[in-house]
Amino acid sequence: MPYSQSEILLSLVQGIEGKAWATQNDGWDPKDIEVCEWEGILCDETDEETVTGISLGSYRLIGTIPSMLGKLVSLQVIDLSQNLLEGTIPPEIAALPHLEELSLNQNDLSGYVPLFASRMLTDLDLSSNELYGSLPPDIGERHELMETLDLGDNNMHGKIPESIGLMKNLISLTLSNNHFSGTIPAALADTDLQYLYLNYNWLVGGIPAELVGSRSKLMEVWLEDNNLSGTIPASIASMPDLYDFYIDDNKFTGTIPQAICSENLNKDFFESDGDNEDHDFCDAIACAAGEYAEDGIYPCLPCEEGTNSPYLGTVGGCYEKSQGDILDIIYDKTKGQDWNGPNLEGWGTNTDYCDWSGVTCDQYGNVLRLNLKGMNLQGELPDEIGFLSYLTTLDVSDNRLTGVVPSDLRWAPLAKLDVSGNLLAGEIAPMLCHKTGINKNGESGDFNCDHVACAVGTYSATGYAMERGDCKPCSTGKLLGQKSCAPAVAGDEGNKAPWLNMPNLPKMEREIADEMSGGDIAGIVFGVLFVVVALFGGIAILVKSKRGDESADPTPEEQEAMTARINPDVEFT
Numbered sequence: 365m366p367y368s369q370s371e372i373l374l375s376l377v378q379g380i381e382g383k384a385w386a387t388q389n390d391g392w393d394p395k396d397i398e399v400c401e402w403e404g405i406l407c408d409e410t411d412e413e414t415v416t417g418i419s420l421g422s423y424r425l426i427g428t429i430p431s432m433l434g435k436l437v438s439l440q441v442i443d444l445s446q447n448l449l450e451g452t453i454p455p456e457i458a459a460l461p462h463l464e465e466l467s468l469n470q471n472d473l474s475g476y477v478p479l480f481a482s483r484m485l486t487d488l489d490l491s492s493n494e495l496y497g498s499l500p501p502d503i504g505e506r507h508e509l510m511e512t513l514d515l516g517d518n519n520m521h522g523k524i525p526e527s528i529g530l531m532k533n534l535i536s537l538t539l540s541n542n543h544f545s546g547t548i549p550a551a552l553a554d555t556d557l558q559y560l561y562l563n564y565n566w567l568v569g570g571i572p573a574e575l576v577g578s579r580s581k582l583m584e585v586w587l588e589d590n591n592l593s594g595t596i597p598a599s600i601a602s603m604p605d606l607y608d609f610y611i612d613d614n615k616f617t618g619t620i621p622q623a624i625c626s627e628n629l630n631k632d633f634f635e636s637d638g639d640n641e642d643h644d645f646c647d648a649i650a651c652a653a654g655e656y657a658e659d660g661i662y663p664c665l666p667c668e669e670g671t672n673s674p675y676l677g678t679v680g681g682c683y684e685k686s687q688g689d690i691l692d693i694i695y696d697k698t699k700g701q702d703w704n705g706p707n708l709e710g711w712g713t714n715t716d717y718c719d720w721s722g723v724t725c726d727q728y729g730n731v732l733r734l735n736l737k738g739m740n741l742q743g744e745l746p747d748e749i750g751f752l753s754y755l756t757t758l759d760v761s762d763n764r765l766t767g768v769v770p771s772d773l774r775w776a777p778l779a780k781l782d783v784s785g786n787l788l789a790g791e792i793a794p795m796l797c798h799k800t801g802i803n804k805n806g807e808s809g810d811f812n813c814d815h816v817a818c819a820v821g822t823y824s825a826t827g828y829a830m831e832r833g834d835c836k837p838c839s840t841g842k843l844l845g846q847k848s849c850a851p852a853v854a855g856d857e858g859n860k861a862p863w864l865n866m867p868n869l870p871k872m873e874r875e876i877a878d879e880m881s882g883g884d885i886a887g888i889v890f891g892v893l894f895v896v897v898a899l900f901g902g903i904a905i906l907v908k909s910k911r912g913d914e915s916a917d918p919t920p921e922e923q924e925a926m927t928a929r930i931n932p933d934v935e936f937t
Contacts, residue, residue, distance in 0.1 A: 710723075
């Protein structure tokens with residue numbers, strides 16, 4: 365016997381709290397009232413009896429989203445935003461064929477973002493939850509009528525699909541505060557975008573030229589706190605409607621084009637100061653290189669002594685130039701107190717850093733090689749590591765590093781880099797992919813990101829490529845620099861590594877790692893086993909060099925680096 369509309373709707377009333385809620389809202393406490401007269405229920409204007417909408421935003425609903433709502437196949441609008449809902453988004457909701465507007469923002473929902481069946485969908489707001497997953501590559505083909513898409517403040521990852529450019533009516537796109545990676549799609553220029561919020565992600569690359577210029581309708585562009593690089597296009601000055609443009613805390617270099625610097629752009633930063641002809645309006649966009657600010661924008665301060673920054677919009681403080689201070693930062697930010705390994709010495713002390721385990725210096729005290737393989741490094745690899753101006757070899761493989769590969773490594777004269785066997789995600793920054801020398805990158809004109817690390821969805825025996833084609837496809841691959849690939853075994857709890865549920869592992873990384881098969885993590889496991897066997901078998905050898913030690917004789921690549929950078933206090937350029 366089919367359920368009535370009232371029975372289906374009453375599935376929203378859950379538990380003691382739900383019963384109390386029902387008594388406070390018309391119709392929800394079972395009475396002889398037509399369902400179309402219930403508070404928050406919308407019905408077809410023609411027959412006046414078919415439920416087409418549920419509008420209960422900010423009604424303090426408690427419980428989960430009932431799958432029974434999927435039986436109301438005529439639903440066009442669902443607004444359950446700003447409530448106290450938990451659990452997942454039921455597939456029955458995603459399957460509704462006529463859905464036009466879905467607002468579930470500001471709840472405590474978790475699980476994957478499902479594929480939505482309705483091609484009539486124009487407004488989708490799932491922001492401020494605990495949802496994860498990635499956007500389907502064909503999202504633009506599925507939802508060409510989309511006008512507003514908001515997935516901000518979740519745990520989403522993956523690329524921003526080029527197919528979003530097929531959403532010709534798209535006015536607002538919000539993907540802020542997630543873990544989206546890759547580049548900003550140039551295809552966004554094919555939409556009617558006025559509001560673009562991509563801040564606080566892992567995006568790399570530059571600002572697409574197609575997105576800026578006189579034909580752009582953009583009014584607000586928020587790109588702060590990513591890993592974007594390159595220079596700021598001067599054509600931004602010709603965007604007729606732009607009034608907010610935030611780019612601080614990225615890896616942009618050069619200067620802010622003077623034509624962009626206007627009292628009408630980001631003008632709220634100067635409103636409290638009153639009229640002042642001395643204002644540098646460029647500071648309202650980003651502090652200049654060699655400067656910093658609490659938020660990377662006005663008011664800007666010069667870098668303190670012993671620090672510098674080559675970037676626009678540096679936040680909080682500039683980068684240390686002292687090699688010893690940089691090593692201390694690496695130790696602190698990768699939970700050095702939890703490091704392990706044979707003959708671990710020096711780190712976290714005031715001793716000569718050239719005597720520390722895994723550090724190789726030249727006769728001048730410059731750090732040439734850093735070998736921290738399999739030492740239980742955790743957290744994100746700090747940006748400062750790229751400012752070791754003589755570093756030619758870096759091995760941080762087989763650890764528990766998360767986040768992305770710092771694009772700052774482009775500043776170091778690296779010839780050998782190994783970041784494999786970690787929990788790194790995202791994409792390699794183009795600036796790093798175009799750097800000559802890393803693992804033979806650029807030889808014979810072959811510049812390829814795979815030389816830095818095999819991309820997500822690929823693997824090689826080393827986790828990177830020395831020759832084109834070394835990184836092979838891996839359909840179960842979830843991480844950068846994987847050294848193995850094997851089919852996932854559904855429900856095989858034995859294939860899960862013991863650290864997958866550790867609370868100090870960020871949720872997005874736990875979710876990615878949880879999807880890995882036993883084969884995917886085999887490289888990490890075998891790396892750890894090897895260290896253990898080596899330690900107890902007496903074959904582990906710590907390679908450690910001191911100033912002037914014959915074992916620290918530089919390689920040809922290191923000699924070239926020393927010749928180019930003989931001053932240990934070299935400025936970042």
